[in-house]
Amino acid sequence: MRREIPLIITATVGIAYIIQYFIPHTPFDKVEALFSDWLSIIAACAIWLGALNLLKLSFLSVSKRKKDWFFSLVIIISWLTMALVGISEGPGFQEPGTKFDWLYTNIYTPLSATMFAMLAFYVASASYRAFRARNFQATLLLVAAFLVLSGRVLFDELIFGFLPADWKILSTISDFIMQVLNTAGQRAILIGIALGTVSTSLRIILGIERSYLGSD
Amino acid sequence: MDSNIVGVWIAAFLTLGIMSFLYKDNPWYKFSEAIFVGLSAGYWFASLFWQSLHAKFWTNWSPAVQSLFQGQFDYNLLYTGAGILGLMMLLRLVPPIGWISRWPLSVVVGGTAGLYLINYLVSNAIRQIGSTIQPAVTFPESIGWVQSGGVIIGNVLVFAVLLVSLGFILFGRSSTIDLPTPTKLFFFLIALVACGLGTFYSLSMPLNLTGLIIFMGVFCGLIYFFFSKEHTGFFGGAATVGTWFLMVTFGASFGYTVMSRMSLLIGRIDFLLVEWLKVVK
Structure with missing residues (x-):
């Protein structure tokens, strides 16, 4: 029962979605709309599960005075502050001027943006290692990245400023790389991903792939 | 003091705290990081409460239950299933009965598989090949x-x-x-x-x-x-x-x-x- 019922549910819901695509009429369209809302509600609970688990682990860390327990206390306080303020504000909790919006604008956004901005330094370090022309393929990587970067900044004016204003050589090359060569590579990757996704989805719906159920 | 000025000072303090990691791992960075982790989790908790659980579950299910008490069947009563499955998902927090969360998980996995099978095949395979x-x-x-x-x-x-x-x-x-x-x-x-x-x-x-x-x-x-x-x-x-x-x-x-x-x-x-x-x- 621990494994069979989940497999039946998986197959039923998966097949319902597939049928809905081929027969987009009542009752299948209503079933699809209902399942979409169900998925959204269950996914929300899954994210709640993660958030509550973080809270649980942080409480355990503080109660057992584990190493760096103070930072777990900071997590608990900031978690509860954001969640309680957001819930107490009502459905318009994200509107400008609310306390939730103040927390979001002045604390969450700067932290999030700085966290990702820090990656600039690590990307620079990674670029140094990746952009070494050790072989032909690595040289292609280097040249493509350099040309795309050059075409997107002011290098055209700096290097080719003496040419007529509408002769943007680096921008043109950059556009060609992005719109033609990059499109070709991206499409190959996208088609590969799509075929992989289709085969994995079929395996899941047919019950061949069961790793999501765990081992016990 | 103006709340905007306080906000700018807090934002600057936390920005510099995150940037201090460039020197080395330190308590100022850990403090800023802990705030970020806690706020992110709290943000999603509150957002999903209003945007998903309230907007999609409560607003559909609550009137359907009221109709039921008045002797009428409302189609939206089927949202009870989503509520029960959502609660089952949260039971993962209780280890002895954590396996129950497989049921809602299988709804998510099955739904996503069915949806992706069609969407990826149509959008990422057939249309991309057609454009090529x-x-x-x-x-x-x-x-x-x-x-x-x-x-x-x-x-x-x-x-x-x-x-x-x-x-x-x-x-x-x-x-x-x-x-x-x-x-x-x-x-x-x-x-x-x-x-x-x-x-x-x-x-x-x-x-x-x-x-x-x-x-x-x-x-x-x-x-x-x-x-x-x-x-x-x-x-x-x-x-x-x-x-x-x-x-x-x-x-x-x-x-x-x-x-x-x-x-x-x-x-x-x-x-x-x-x-x-x-x-x-």
């Missing part, structure tokens, strides 16, 4: 002398690239096509004549250059991803050409990523200098 297979020639209604010259030079270049690629596949060091050299030369000559005729023909019929390059890139790229056959011979040569396209794609993506991160960094430094310290206007 385009007419090889185009007939522009009006084209000037300069543009005609550009198109002709472009066409010659495309044929030259095709010939070089074929030469690489037939005679390159990694080529393992097991044919006598005269046979290889024969094939190459046929290709040369075909390209010559094509170039001559294309003087009056402009080729869809970008379409041909994209087709070649997608075809060779897909061959590279096909691992069920050993990459030797023509297959290996085409796979090598595929890696060239993929390397250009990765280089372009890498360049874009570098730019977006730099842009974010400039944004934070701009905040510190303009909004906080006000040393730059």
Whole structure:
């Protein structure tokens, strides 16, 4: 029962979605709309599960005075502050001027943006290692990245400023790389991903792939 | 004190706290990081409460229950199932009965599999293949002398690239096509004549250059991803050409990523200098 019922549910819901695509009429369209809302509600609970688990682990860390327990206390306080303020504000909790919006604008956004901005330094370090022309393929990587970067900044004016204003050589090359060569590579990757996704989805719906159920 | 000023000072304090990691891991960074982790979890908790559980579950289910008490069946009563499955998902927090969460998990997995099977097949496979297979020639209604010259030079270049690629596949060091050299030369000559005729023909019929390059890139790229056959011979040569396209794609993506991160960094430094310290206007 621990494994069979989940497999039946998986197959039923998966097949319902597939049928809905081929027969987009009542009752299948209503079933699809209902399942979409169900998925959204269950996914929300899954994210709640993660958030509550973080809270649980942080409480355990503080109660057992584990190493760096103070930072777990900071997590608990900031978690509860954001969640309680957001819930107490009502459905318009994200509107400008609310306390939730103040927390979001002045604390969450700067932290999030700085966290990702820090990656600039690590990307620079990674670029140094990746952009070494050790072989032909690595040289292609280097040249493509350099040309795309050059075409997107002011290098055209700096290097080719003496040419007529509408002769943007680096921008043109950059556009060609992005719109033609990059499109070709991206499409190959996208088609590969799509075929992989289709085969994995079929395996899941047919019950061949069961790793999501765990081992016990 | 004005809440905006307090906000700017807090934002600056936390921004510098995260940046202090560049020196080394330190308590100021850990403090800022802990706030970020807690706030992120709290943010999603509150957001999903209102946007998903309230908007999709409560607003549908609550009136349906009220109707039931008045003796009427409302279709939205079926949302009870979602509520029960959501609660079952949360039971993962109680280890002895945590296995119950497999039921809602299987709804999510099954639904996602069914949805992705169709969506990916239609959007990412069929439509992408359709966009790749385009007419090889185009007939522009009006084209000037300069543009005609550009198109002709472009066409010659495309044929030259095709010939070089074929030469690489037939005679390159990694080529393992097991044919006598005269046979290889024969094939190459046929290709040369075909390209010559094509170039001559294309003087009056402009080729869809970008379409041909994209087709070649997608075809060779897909061959590279096909691992069920050993990459030797023509297959290996085409796979090598595929890696060239993929390397250009990765280089372009890498360049874009570098730019977006730099842009974010400039944004934070701009905040510190303009909004906080006000040393730059």
